[in-house]
Amino acid sequence: MHPEIALEATGNAMPDVKPALQLSELSPAIIQSEIRAMSVECDRVGGINLAQGICDTRLPxxxxxxxxxxxxxxxxxxxxxxxxxxxxxxxxxxxxxxxxxxxxxxxxxxxxxxxxxxxxxxxxxxxxxxxxxxxxxxxxxxxxxxxxxxxxxxxxxxxxxxxxxxxxxxxxxxxxxxxxxxxxxxxxxxxxxxxxxxxxxxxxxxxxxxxxxxxxxxxxxxxxxxxxxxxxxxxxxxxxxxxxxxxxxxxxxxxxxxxxxxxxxxxxxxxxxxxxxxxxxxxxxxxxxxxxxxxxxxxESTSFYTDLRGEYERKRDLLCAALTCAELVPFVPQGAYYILADATRLQGATASEKARTLLRQCGIATVPGSAFYRAGGGSNLLRFCFGKKDPDLHRACEALEQLA
Known part of the structure; x- marks a missing residue:
């Protein structure tokens, strides 16, 4: 039976109350991704974006x-x-x-x-x-x-x-x-x-x-x-x-x-x-x-995939060396093109504050480590993406080395 018909049959009246417009139950828990937020902030200040994994190297x-x-x-x-x-x-x-x-x-x-x-x-x-x-x-x-x-x-x-x-x-x-x-x-x-x-x-x-x-x-x-x-x-x-x-x-x-x-x-x-x-x-x-x-x-029958590994291993090593020089000790990745680094030395009580300190001090956008952990985790970590063109990666490394 249709719900309105059921109500009439039982003698109950539909309350004449219109619910207020509101977000869904899910929406209050959803916030803008820290990755997107840092990319927007990086664009605003004209920085080097090592936050978003956009991989802006040349396509085949x-x-x-x-x-x-x-x-x-x-x-x-x-x-x-x-x-x-x-x-x-x-x-x-x-x-x-x-x-x-x-x-x-x-x-x-x-x-x-x-x-x-x-x-x-x-x-x-x-x-x-x-x-x-x-x-x-x-x-x-x-x-x-x-x-x-x-x-x-x-x-x-x-x-x-x-x-x-x-x-x-x-x-x-x-x-x-x-x-x-x-x-x-x-x-x-x-x-x-x-x-x-x-x-x-x-x-x-x-x-x-x-x-x-x-x-x-x-x-x-x-x-x-x-x-x-x-x-x-x-x-x-x-x-x-x-x-x-x-x-x-x-x-x-x-x-x-x-x-x-x-x-x-x-x-x-x-x-x-x-x-x-x-x-x-x-x-x-x-x-x-x-x-x-x-x-x-x-x-299919070329050295493309082997060359890709070599190219990104070189990029990884370059950025890891710069992070070490800046006393942002990296967890050396086994794969992918991101590095989590210890940002304890940077000013800020949270990873988000530390990320904004780094952007302000040397113009490099990263992702706060807290974006990858439950509440309270990753507070001293930053994620750096090295899937970048060489000139941008070299500029970022030079900026990090100046931070030392």
Whole structure:
């Protein structure tokens, strides 16, 4: 029965009170990302932005040429909800070569609006409000905010601050009857941790034992240093059915504004995930999908990925040396392109105040470490991004050295 009819039938009158306009229950807890806030402040003062992970190095020529050709050829309308076939096929080849995953491009791959869109759609398709998702601290704030936006419950498991190792007793103790998934990010933002094969194998055992999904954000998979390997959890025993592999080309090809991500999962999950991605984003920009496909094909048999590692390892070492000189002791990252550094020496009671002190003193924007921790954590840490053009990175290093 319709609610108004039910009220009339029982003799009750609808109260003639109009509720006040107000924010949703979620909104008061949502604030502007510290990453965005520091980027805005950096623009205001004309500083060097080492805050946002925009990766403004040059994109591959094949990507630009492919996108321009697609525009001129009229590929400017919606694509299929799972993305264009040439891109899905190129991603499948890449995953076979680099991730050792055999993925059917027609039933197990979804092109998404960035890795962020992939996670958002997967959570909508596979989890229910009130479900708990385990993730490690320091965490990427957008992961936590995505979970909260869907009324999921993030359960934070801290890593060891000294070397970012996992306390598996603590991880197991965090599990409850409402735990439905584990969210991984390797290489990790902001710590630069690369999860080892042994760590991932133990996580896989827990996921299998407790029948959990594993959401694996692998967007920094090609940024690996000191000979480390990237392991996709989906390759481990028992994980193919429960692992949702998320990645993209934003960081690898320096095209963060293109919003080309992708998701690989068992065929049984793809229709529902694709539905929610279509509902929210429709599709990634059509001509940019063609550009991404062209770049993947062109770089398939080249030294591009090896050269990328070498280039970013050099950038890492350059910035770590400057931070050490400035007595902002860095946690040397194993992967990705961020450095967490100890900012105890800077003026300020909070990480936000210390970040603004650094911006004021030497014109460098960073992200307060508190953005990656629960309340009270990360108060003496700052995150620096070294995914920058060399001239900007050199200017930042010179400014830091003057701080010493």
């Amino acid at each position: 020529d094949a990507a630009a040429a492919g996108a321009i050709a697609a525009i001129e050829d009229g590929h400017n309308i919606y694509t299929r909800l799972d993305g264009i076939a040439p891109l899905r096929e190129a991603i499948a080849v890449k995953m076979a070569q680099h991730n050792y995953l055999a993925v059917d491009p027609h039933s197990e791959l979804l092109v998404t609006n960035g890795a962020t869109g992939a996670l958002h759609a997967a959570c909508l398709a596979l989890l229910n409000p009130g479900d708990e998702v385990l993730l490690f601290e320091p965490f990427y704030g957008y992961h936590v905010s995505t979970l909260l936006s869907q009324r999921l419950v993030p359960v934070i498991v801290p890593l060891d601050d000294a070397d970012w190792t996992i306390d598996f007793d603590r991880l197991r103790d965090a599990m409850t009857s409402r735990t439905r998934a584990i969210l991984l990010n390797s290489p990790a933002n902001p710590s630069g941790k690369v999860f080892t094969r042994g760590e991932l194998a133990r996580i896989a055992e827990l996921a299998t034992e407790h029948d959990l999904f594993v959401f694996s954000d692998e967007i920094y998979e090609h940024f690996l240093f000191d000979g480390r390997e990237h392991v996709s959890p989906a390759t481990l025993p028992g994980m193919a059915e429960r692992c949702i592999t998320i990645s993209g080309l934003s960081k690898t090809f320096s095209i963060t504004g293109w919003r080309i991500g992708y998701l690989a999962a068992a065929a049984r999950w793809l229709p529902a995930i694709g539905y929610f991605h279509d509902l929210t984003y429709v599709c990634s920009p059509a001509p940019l999908q063609y550009g991404a496909a062209a770049a993947l094909r062109a770089l």
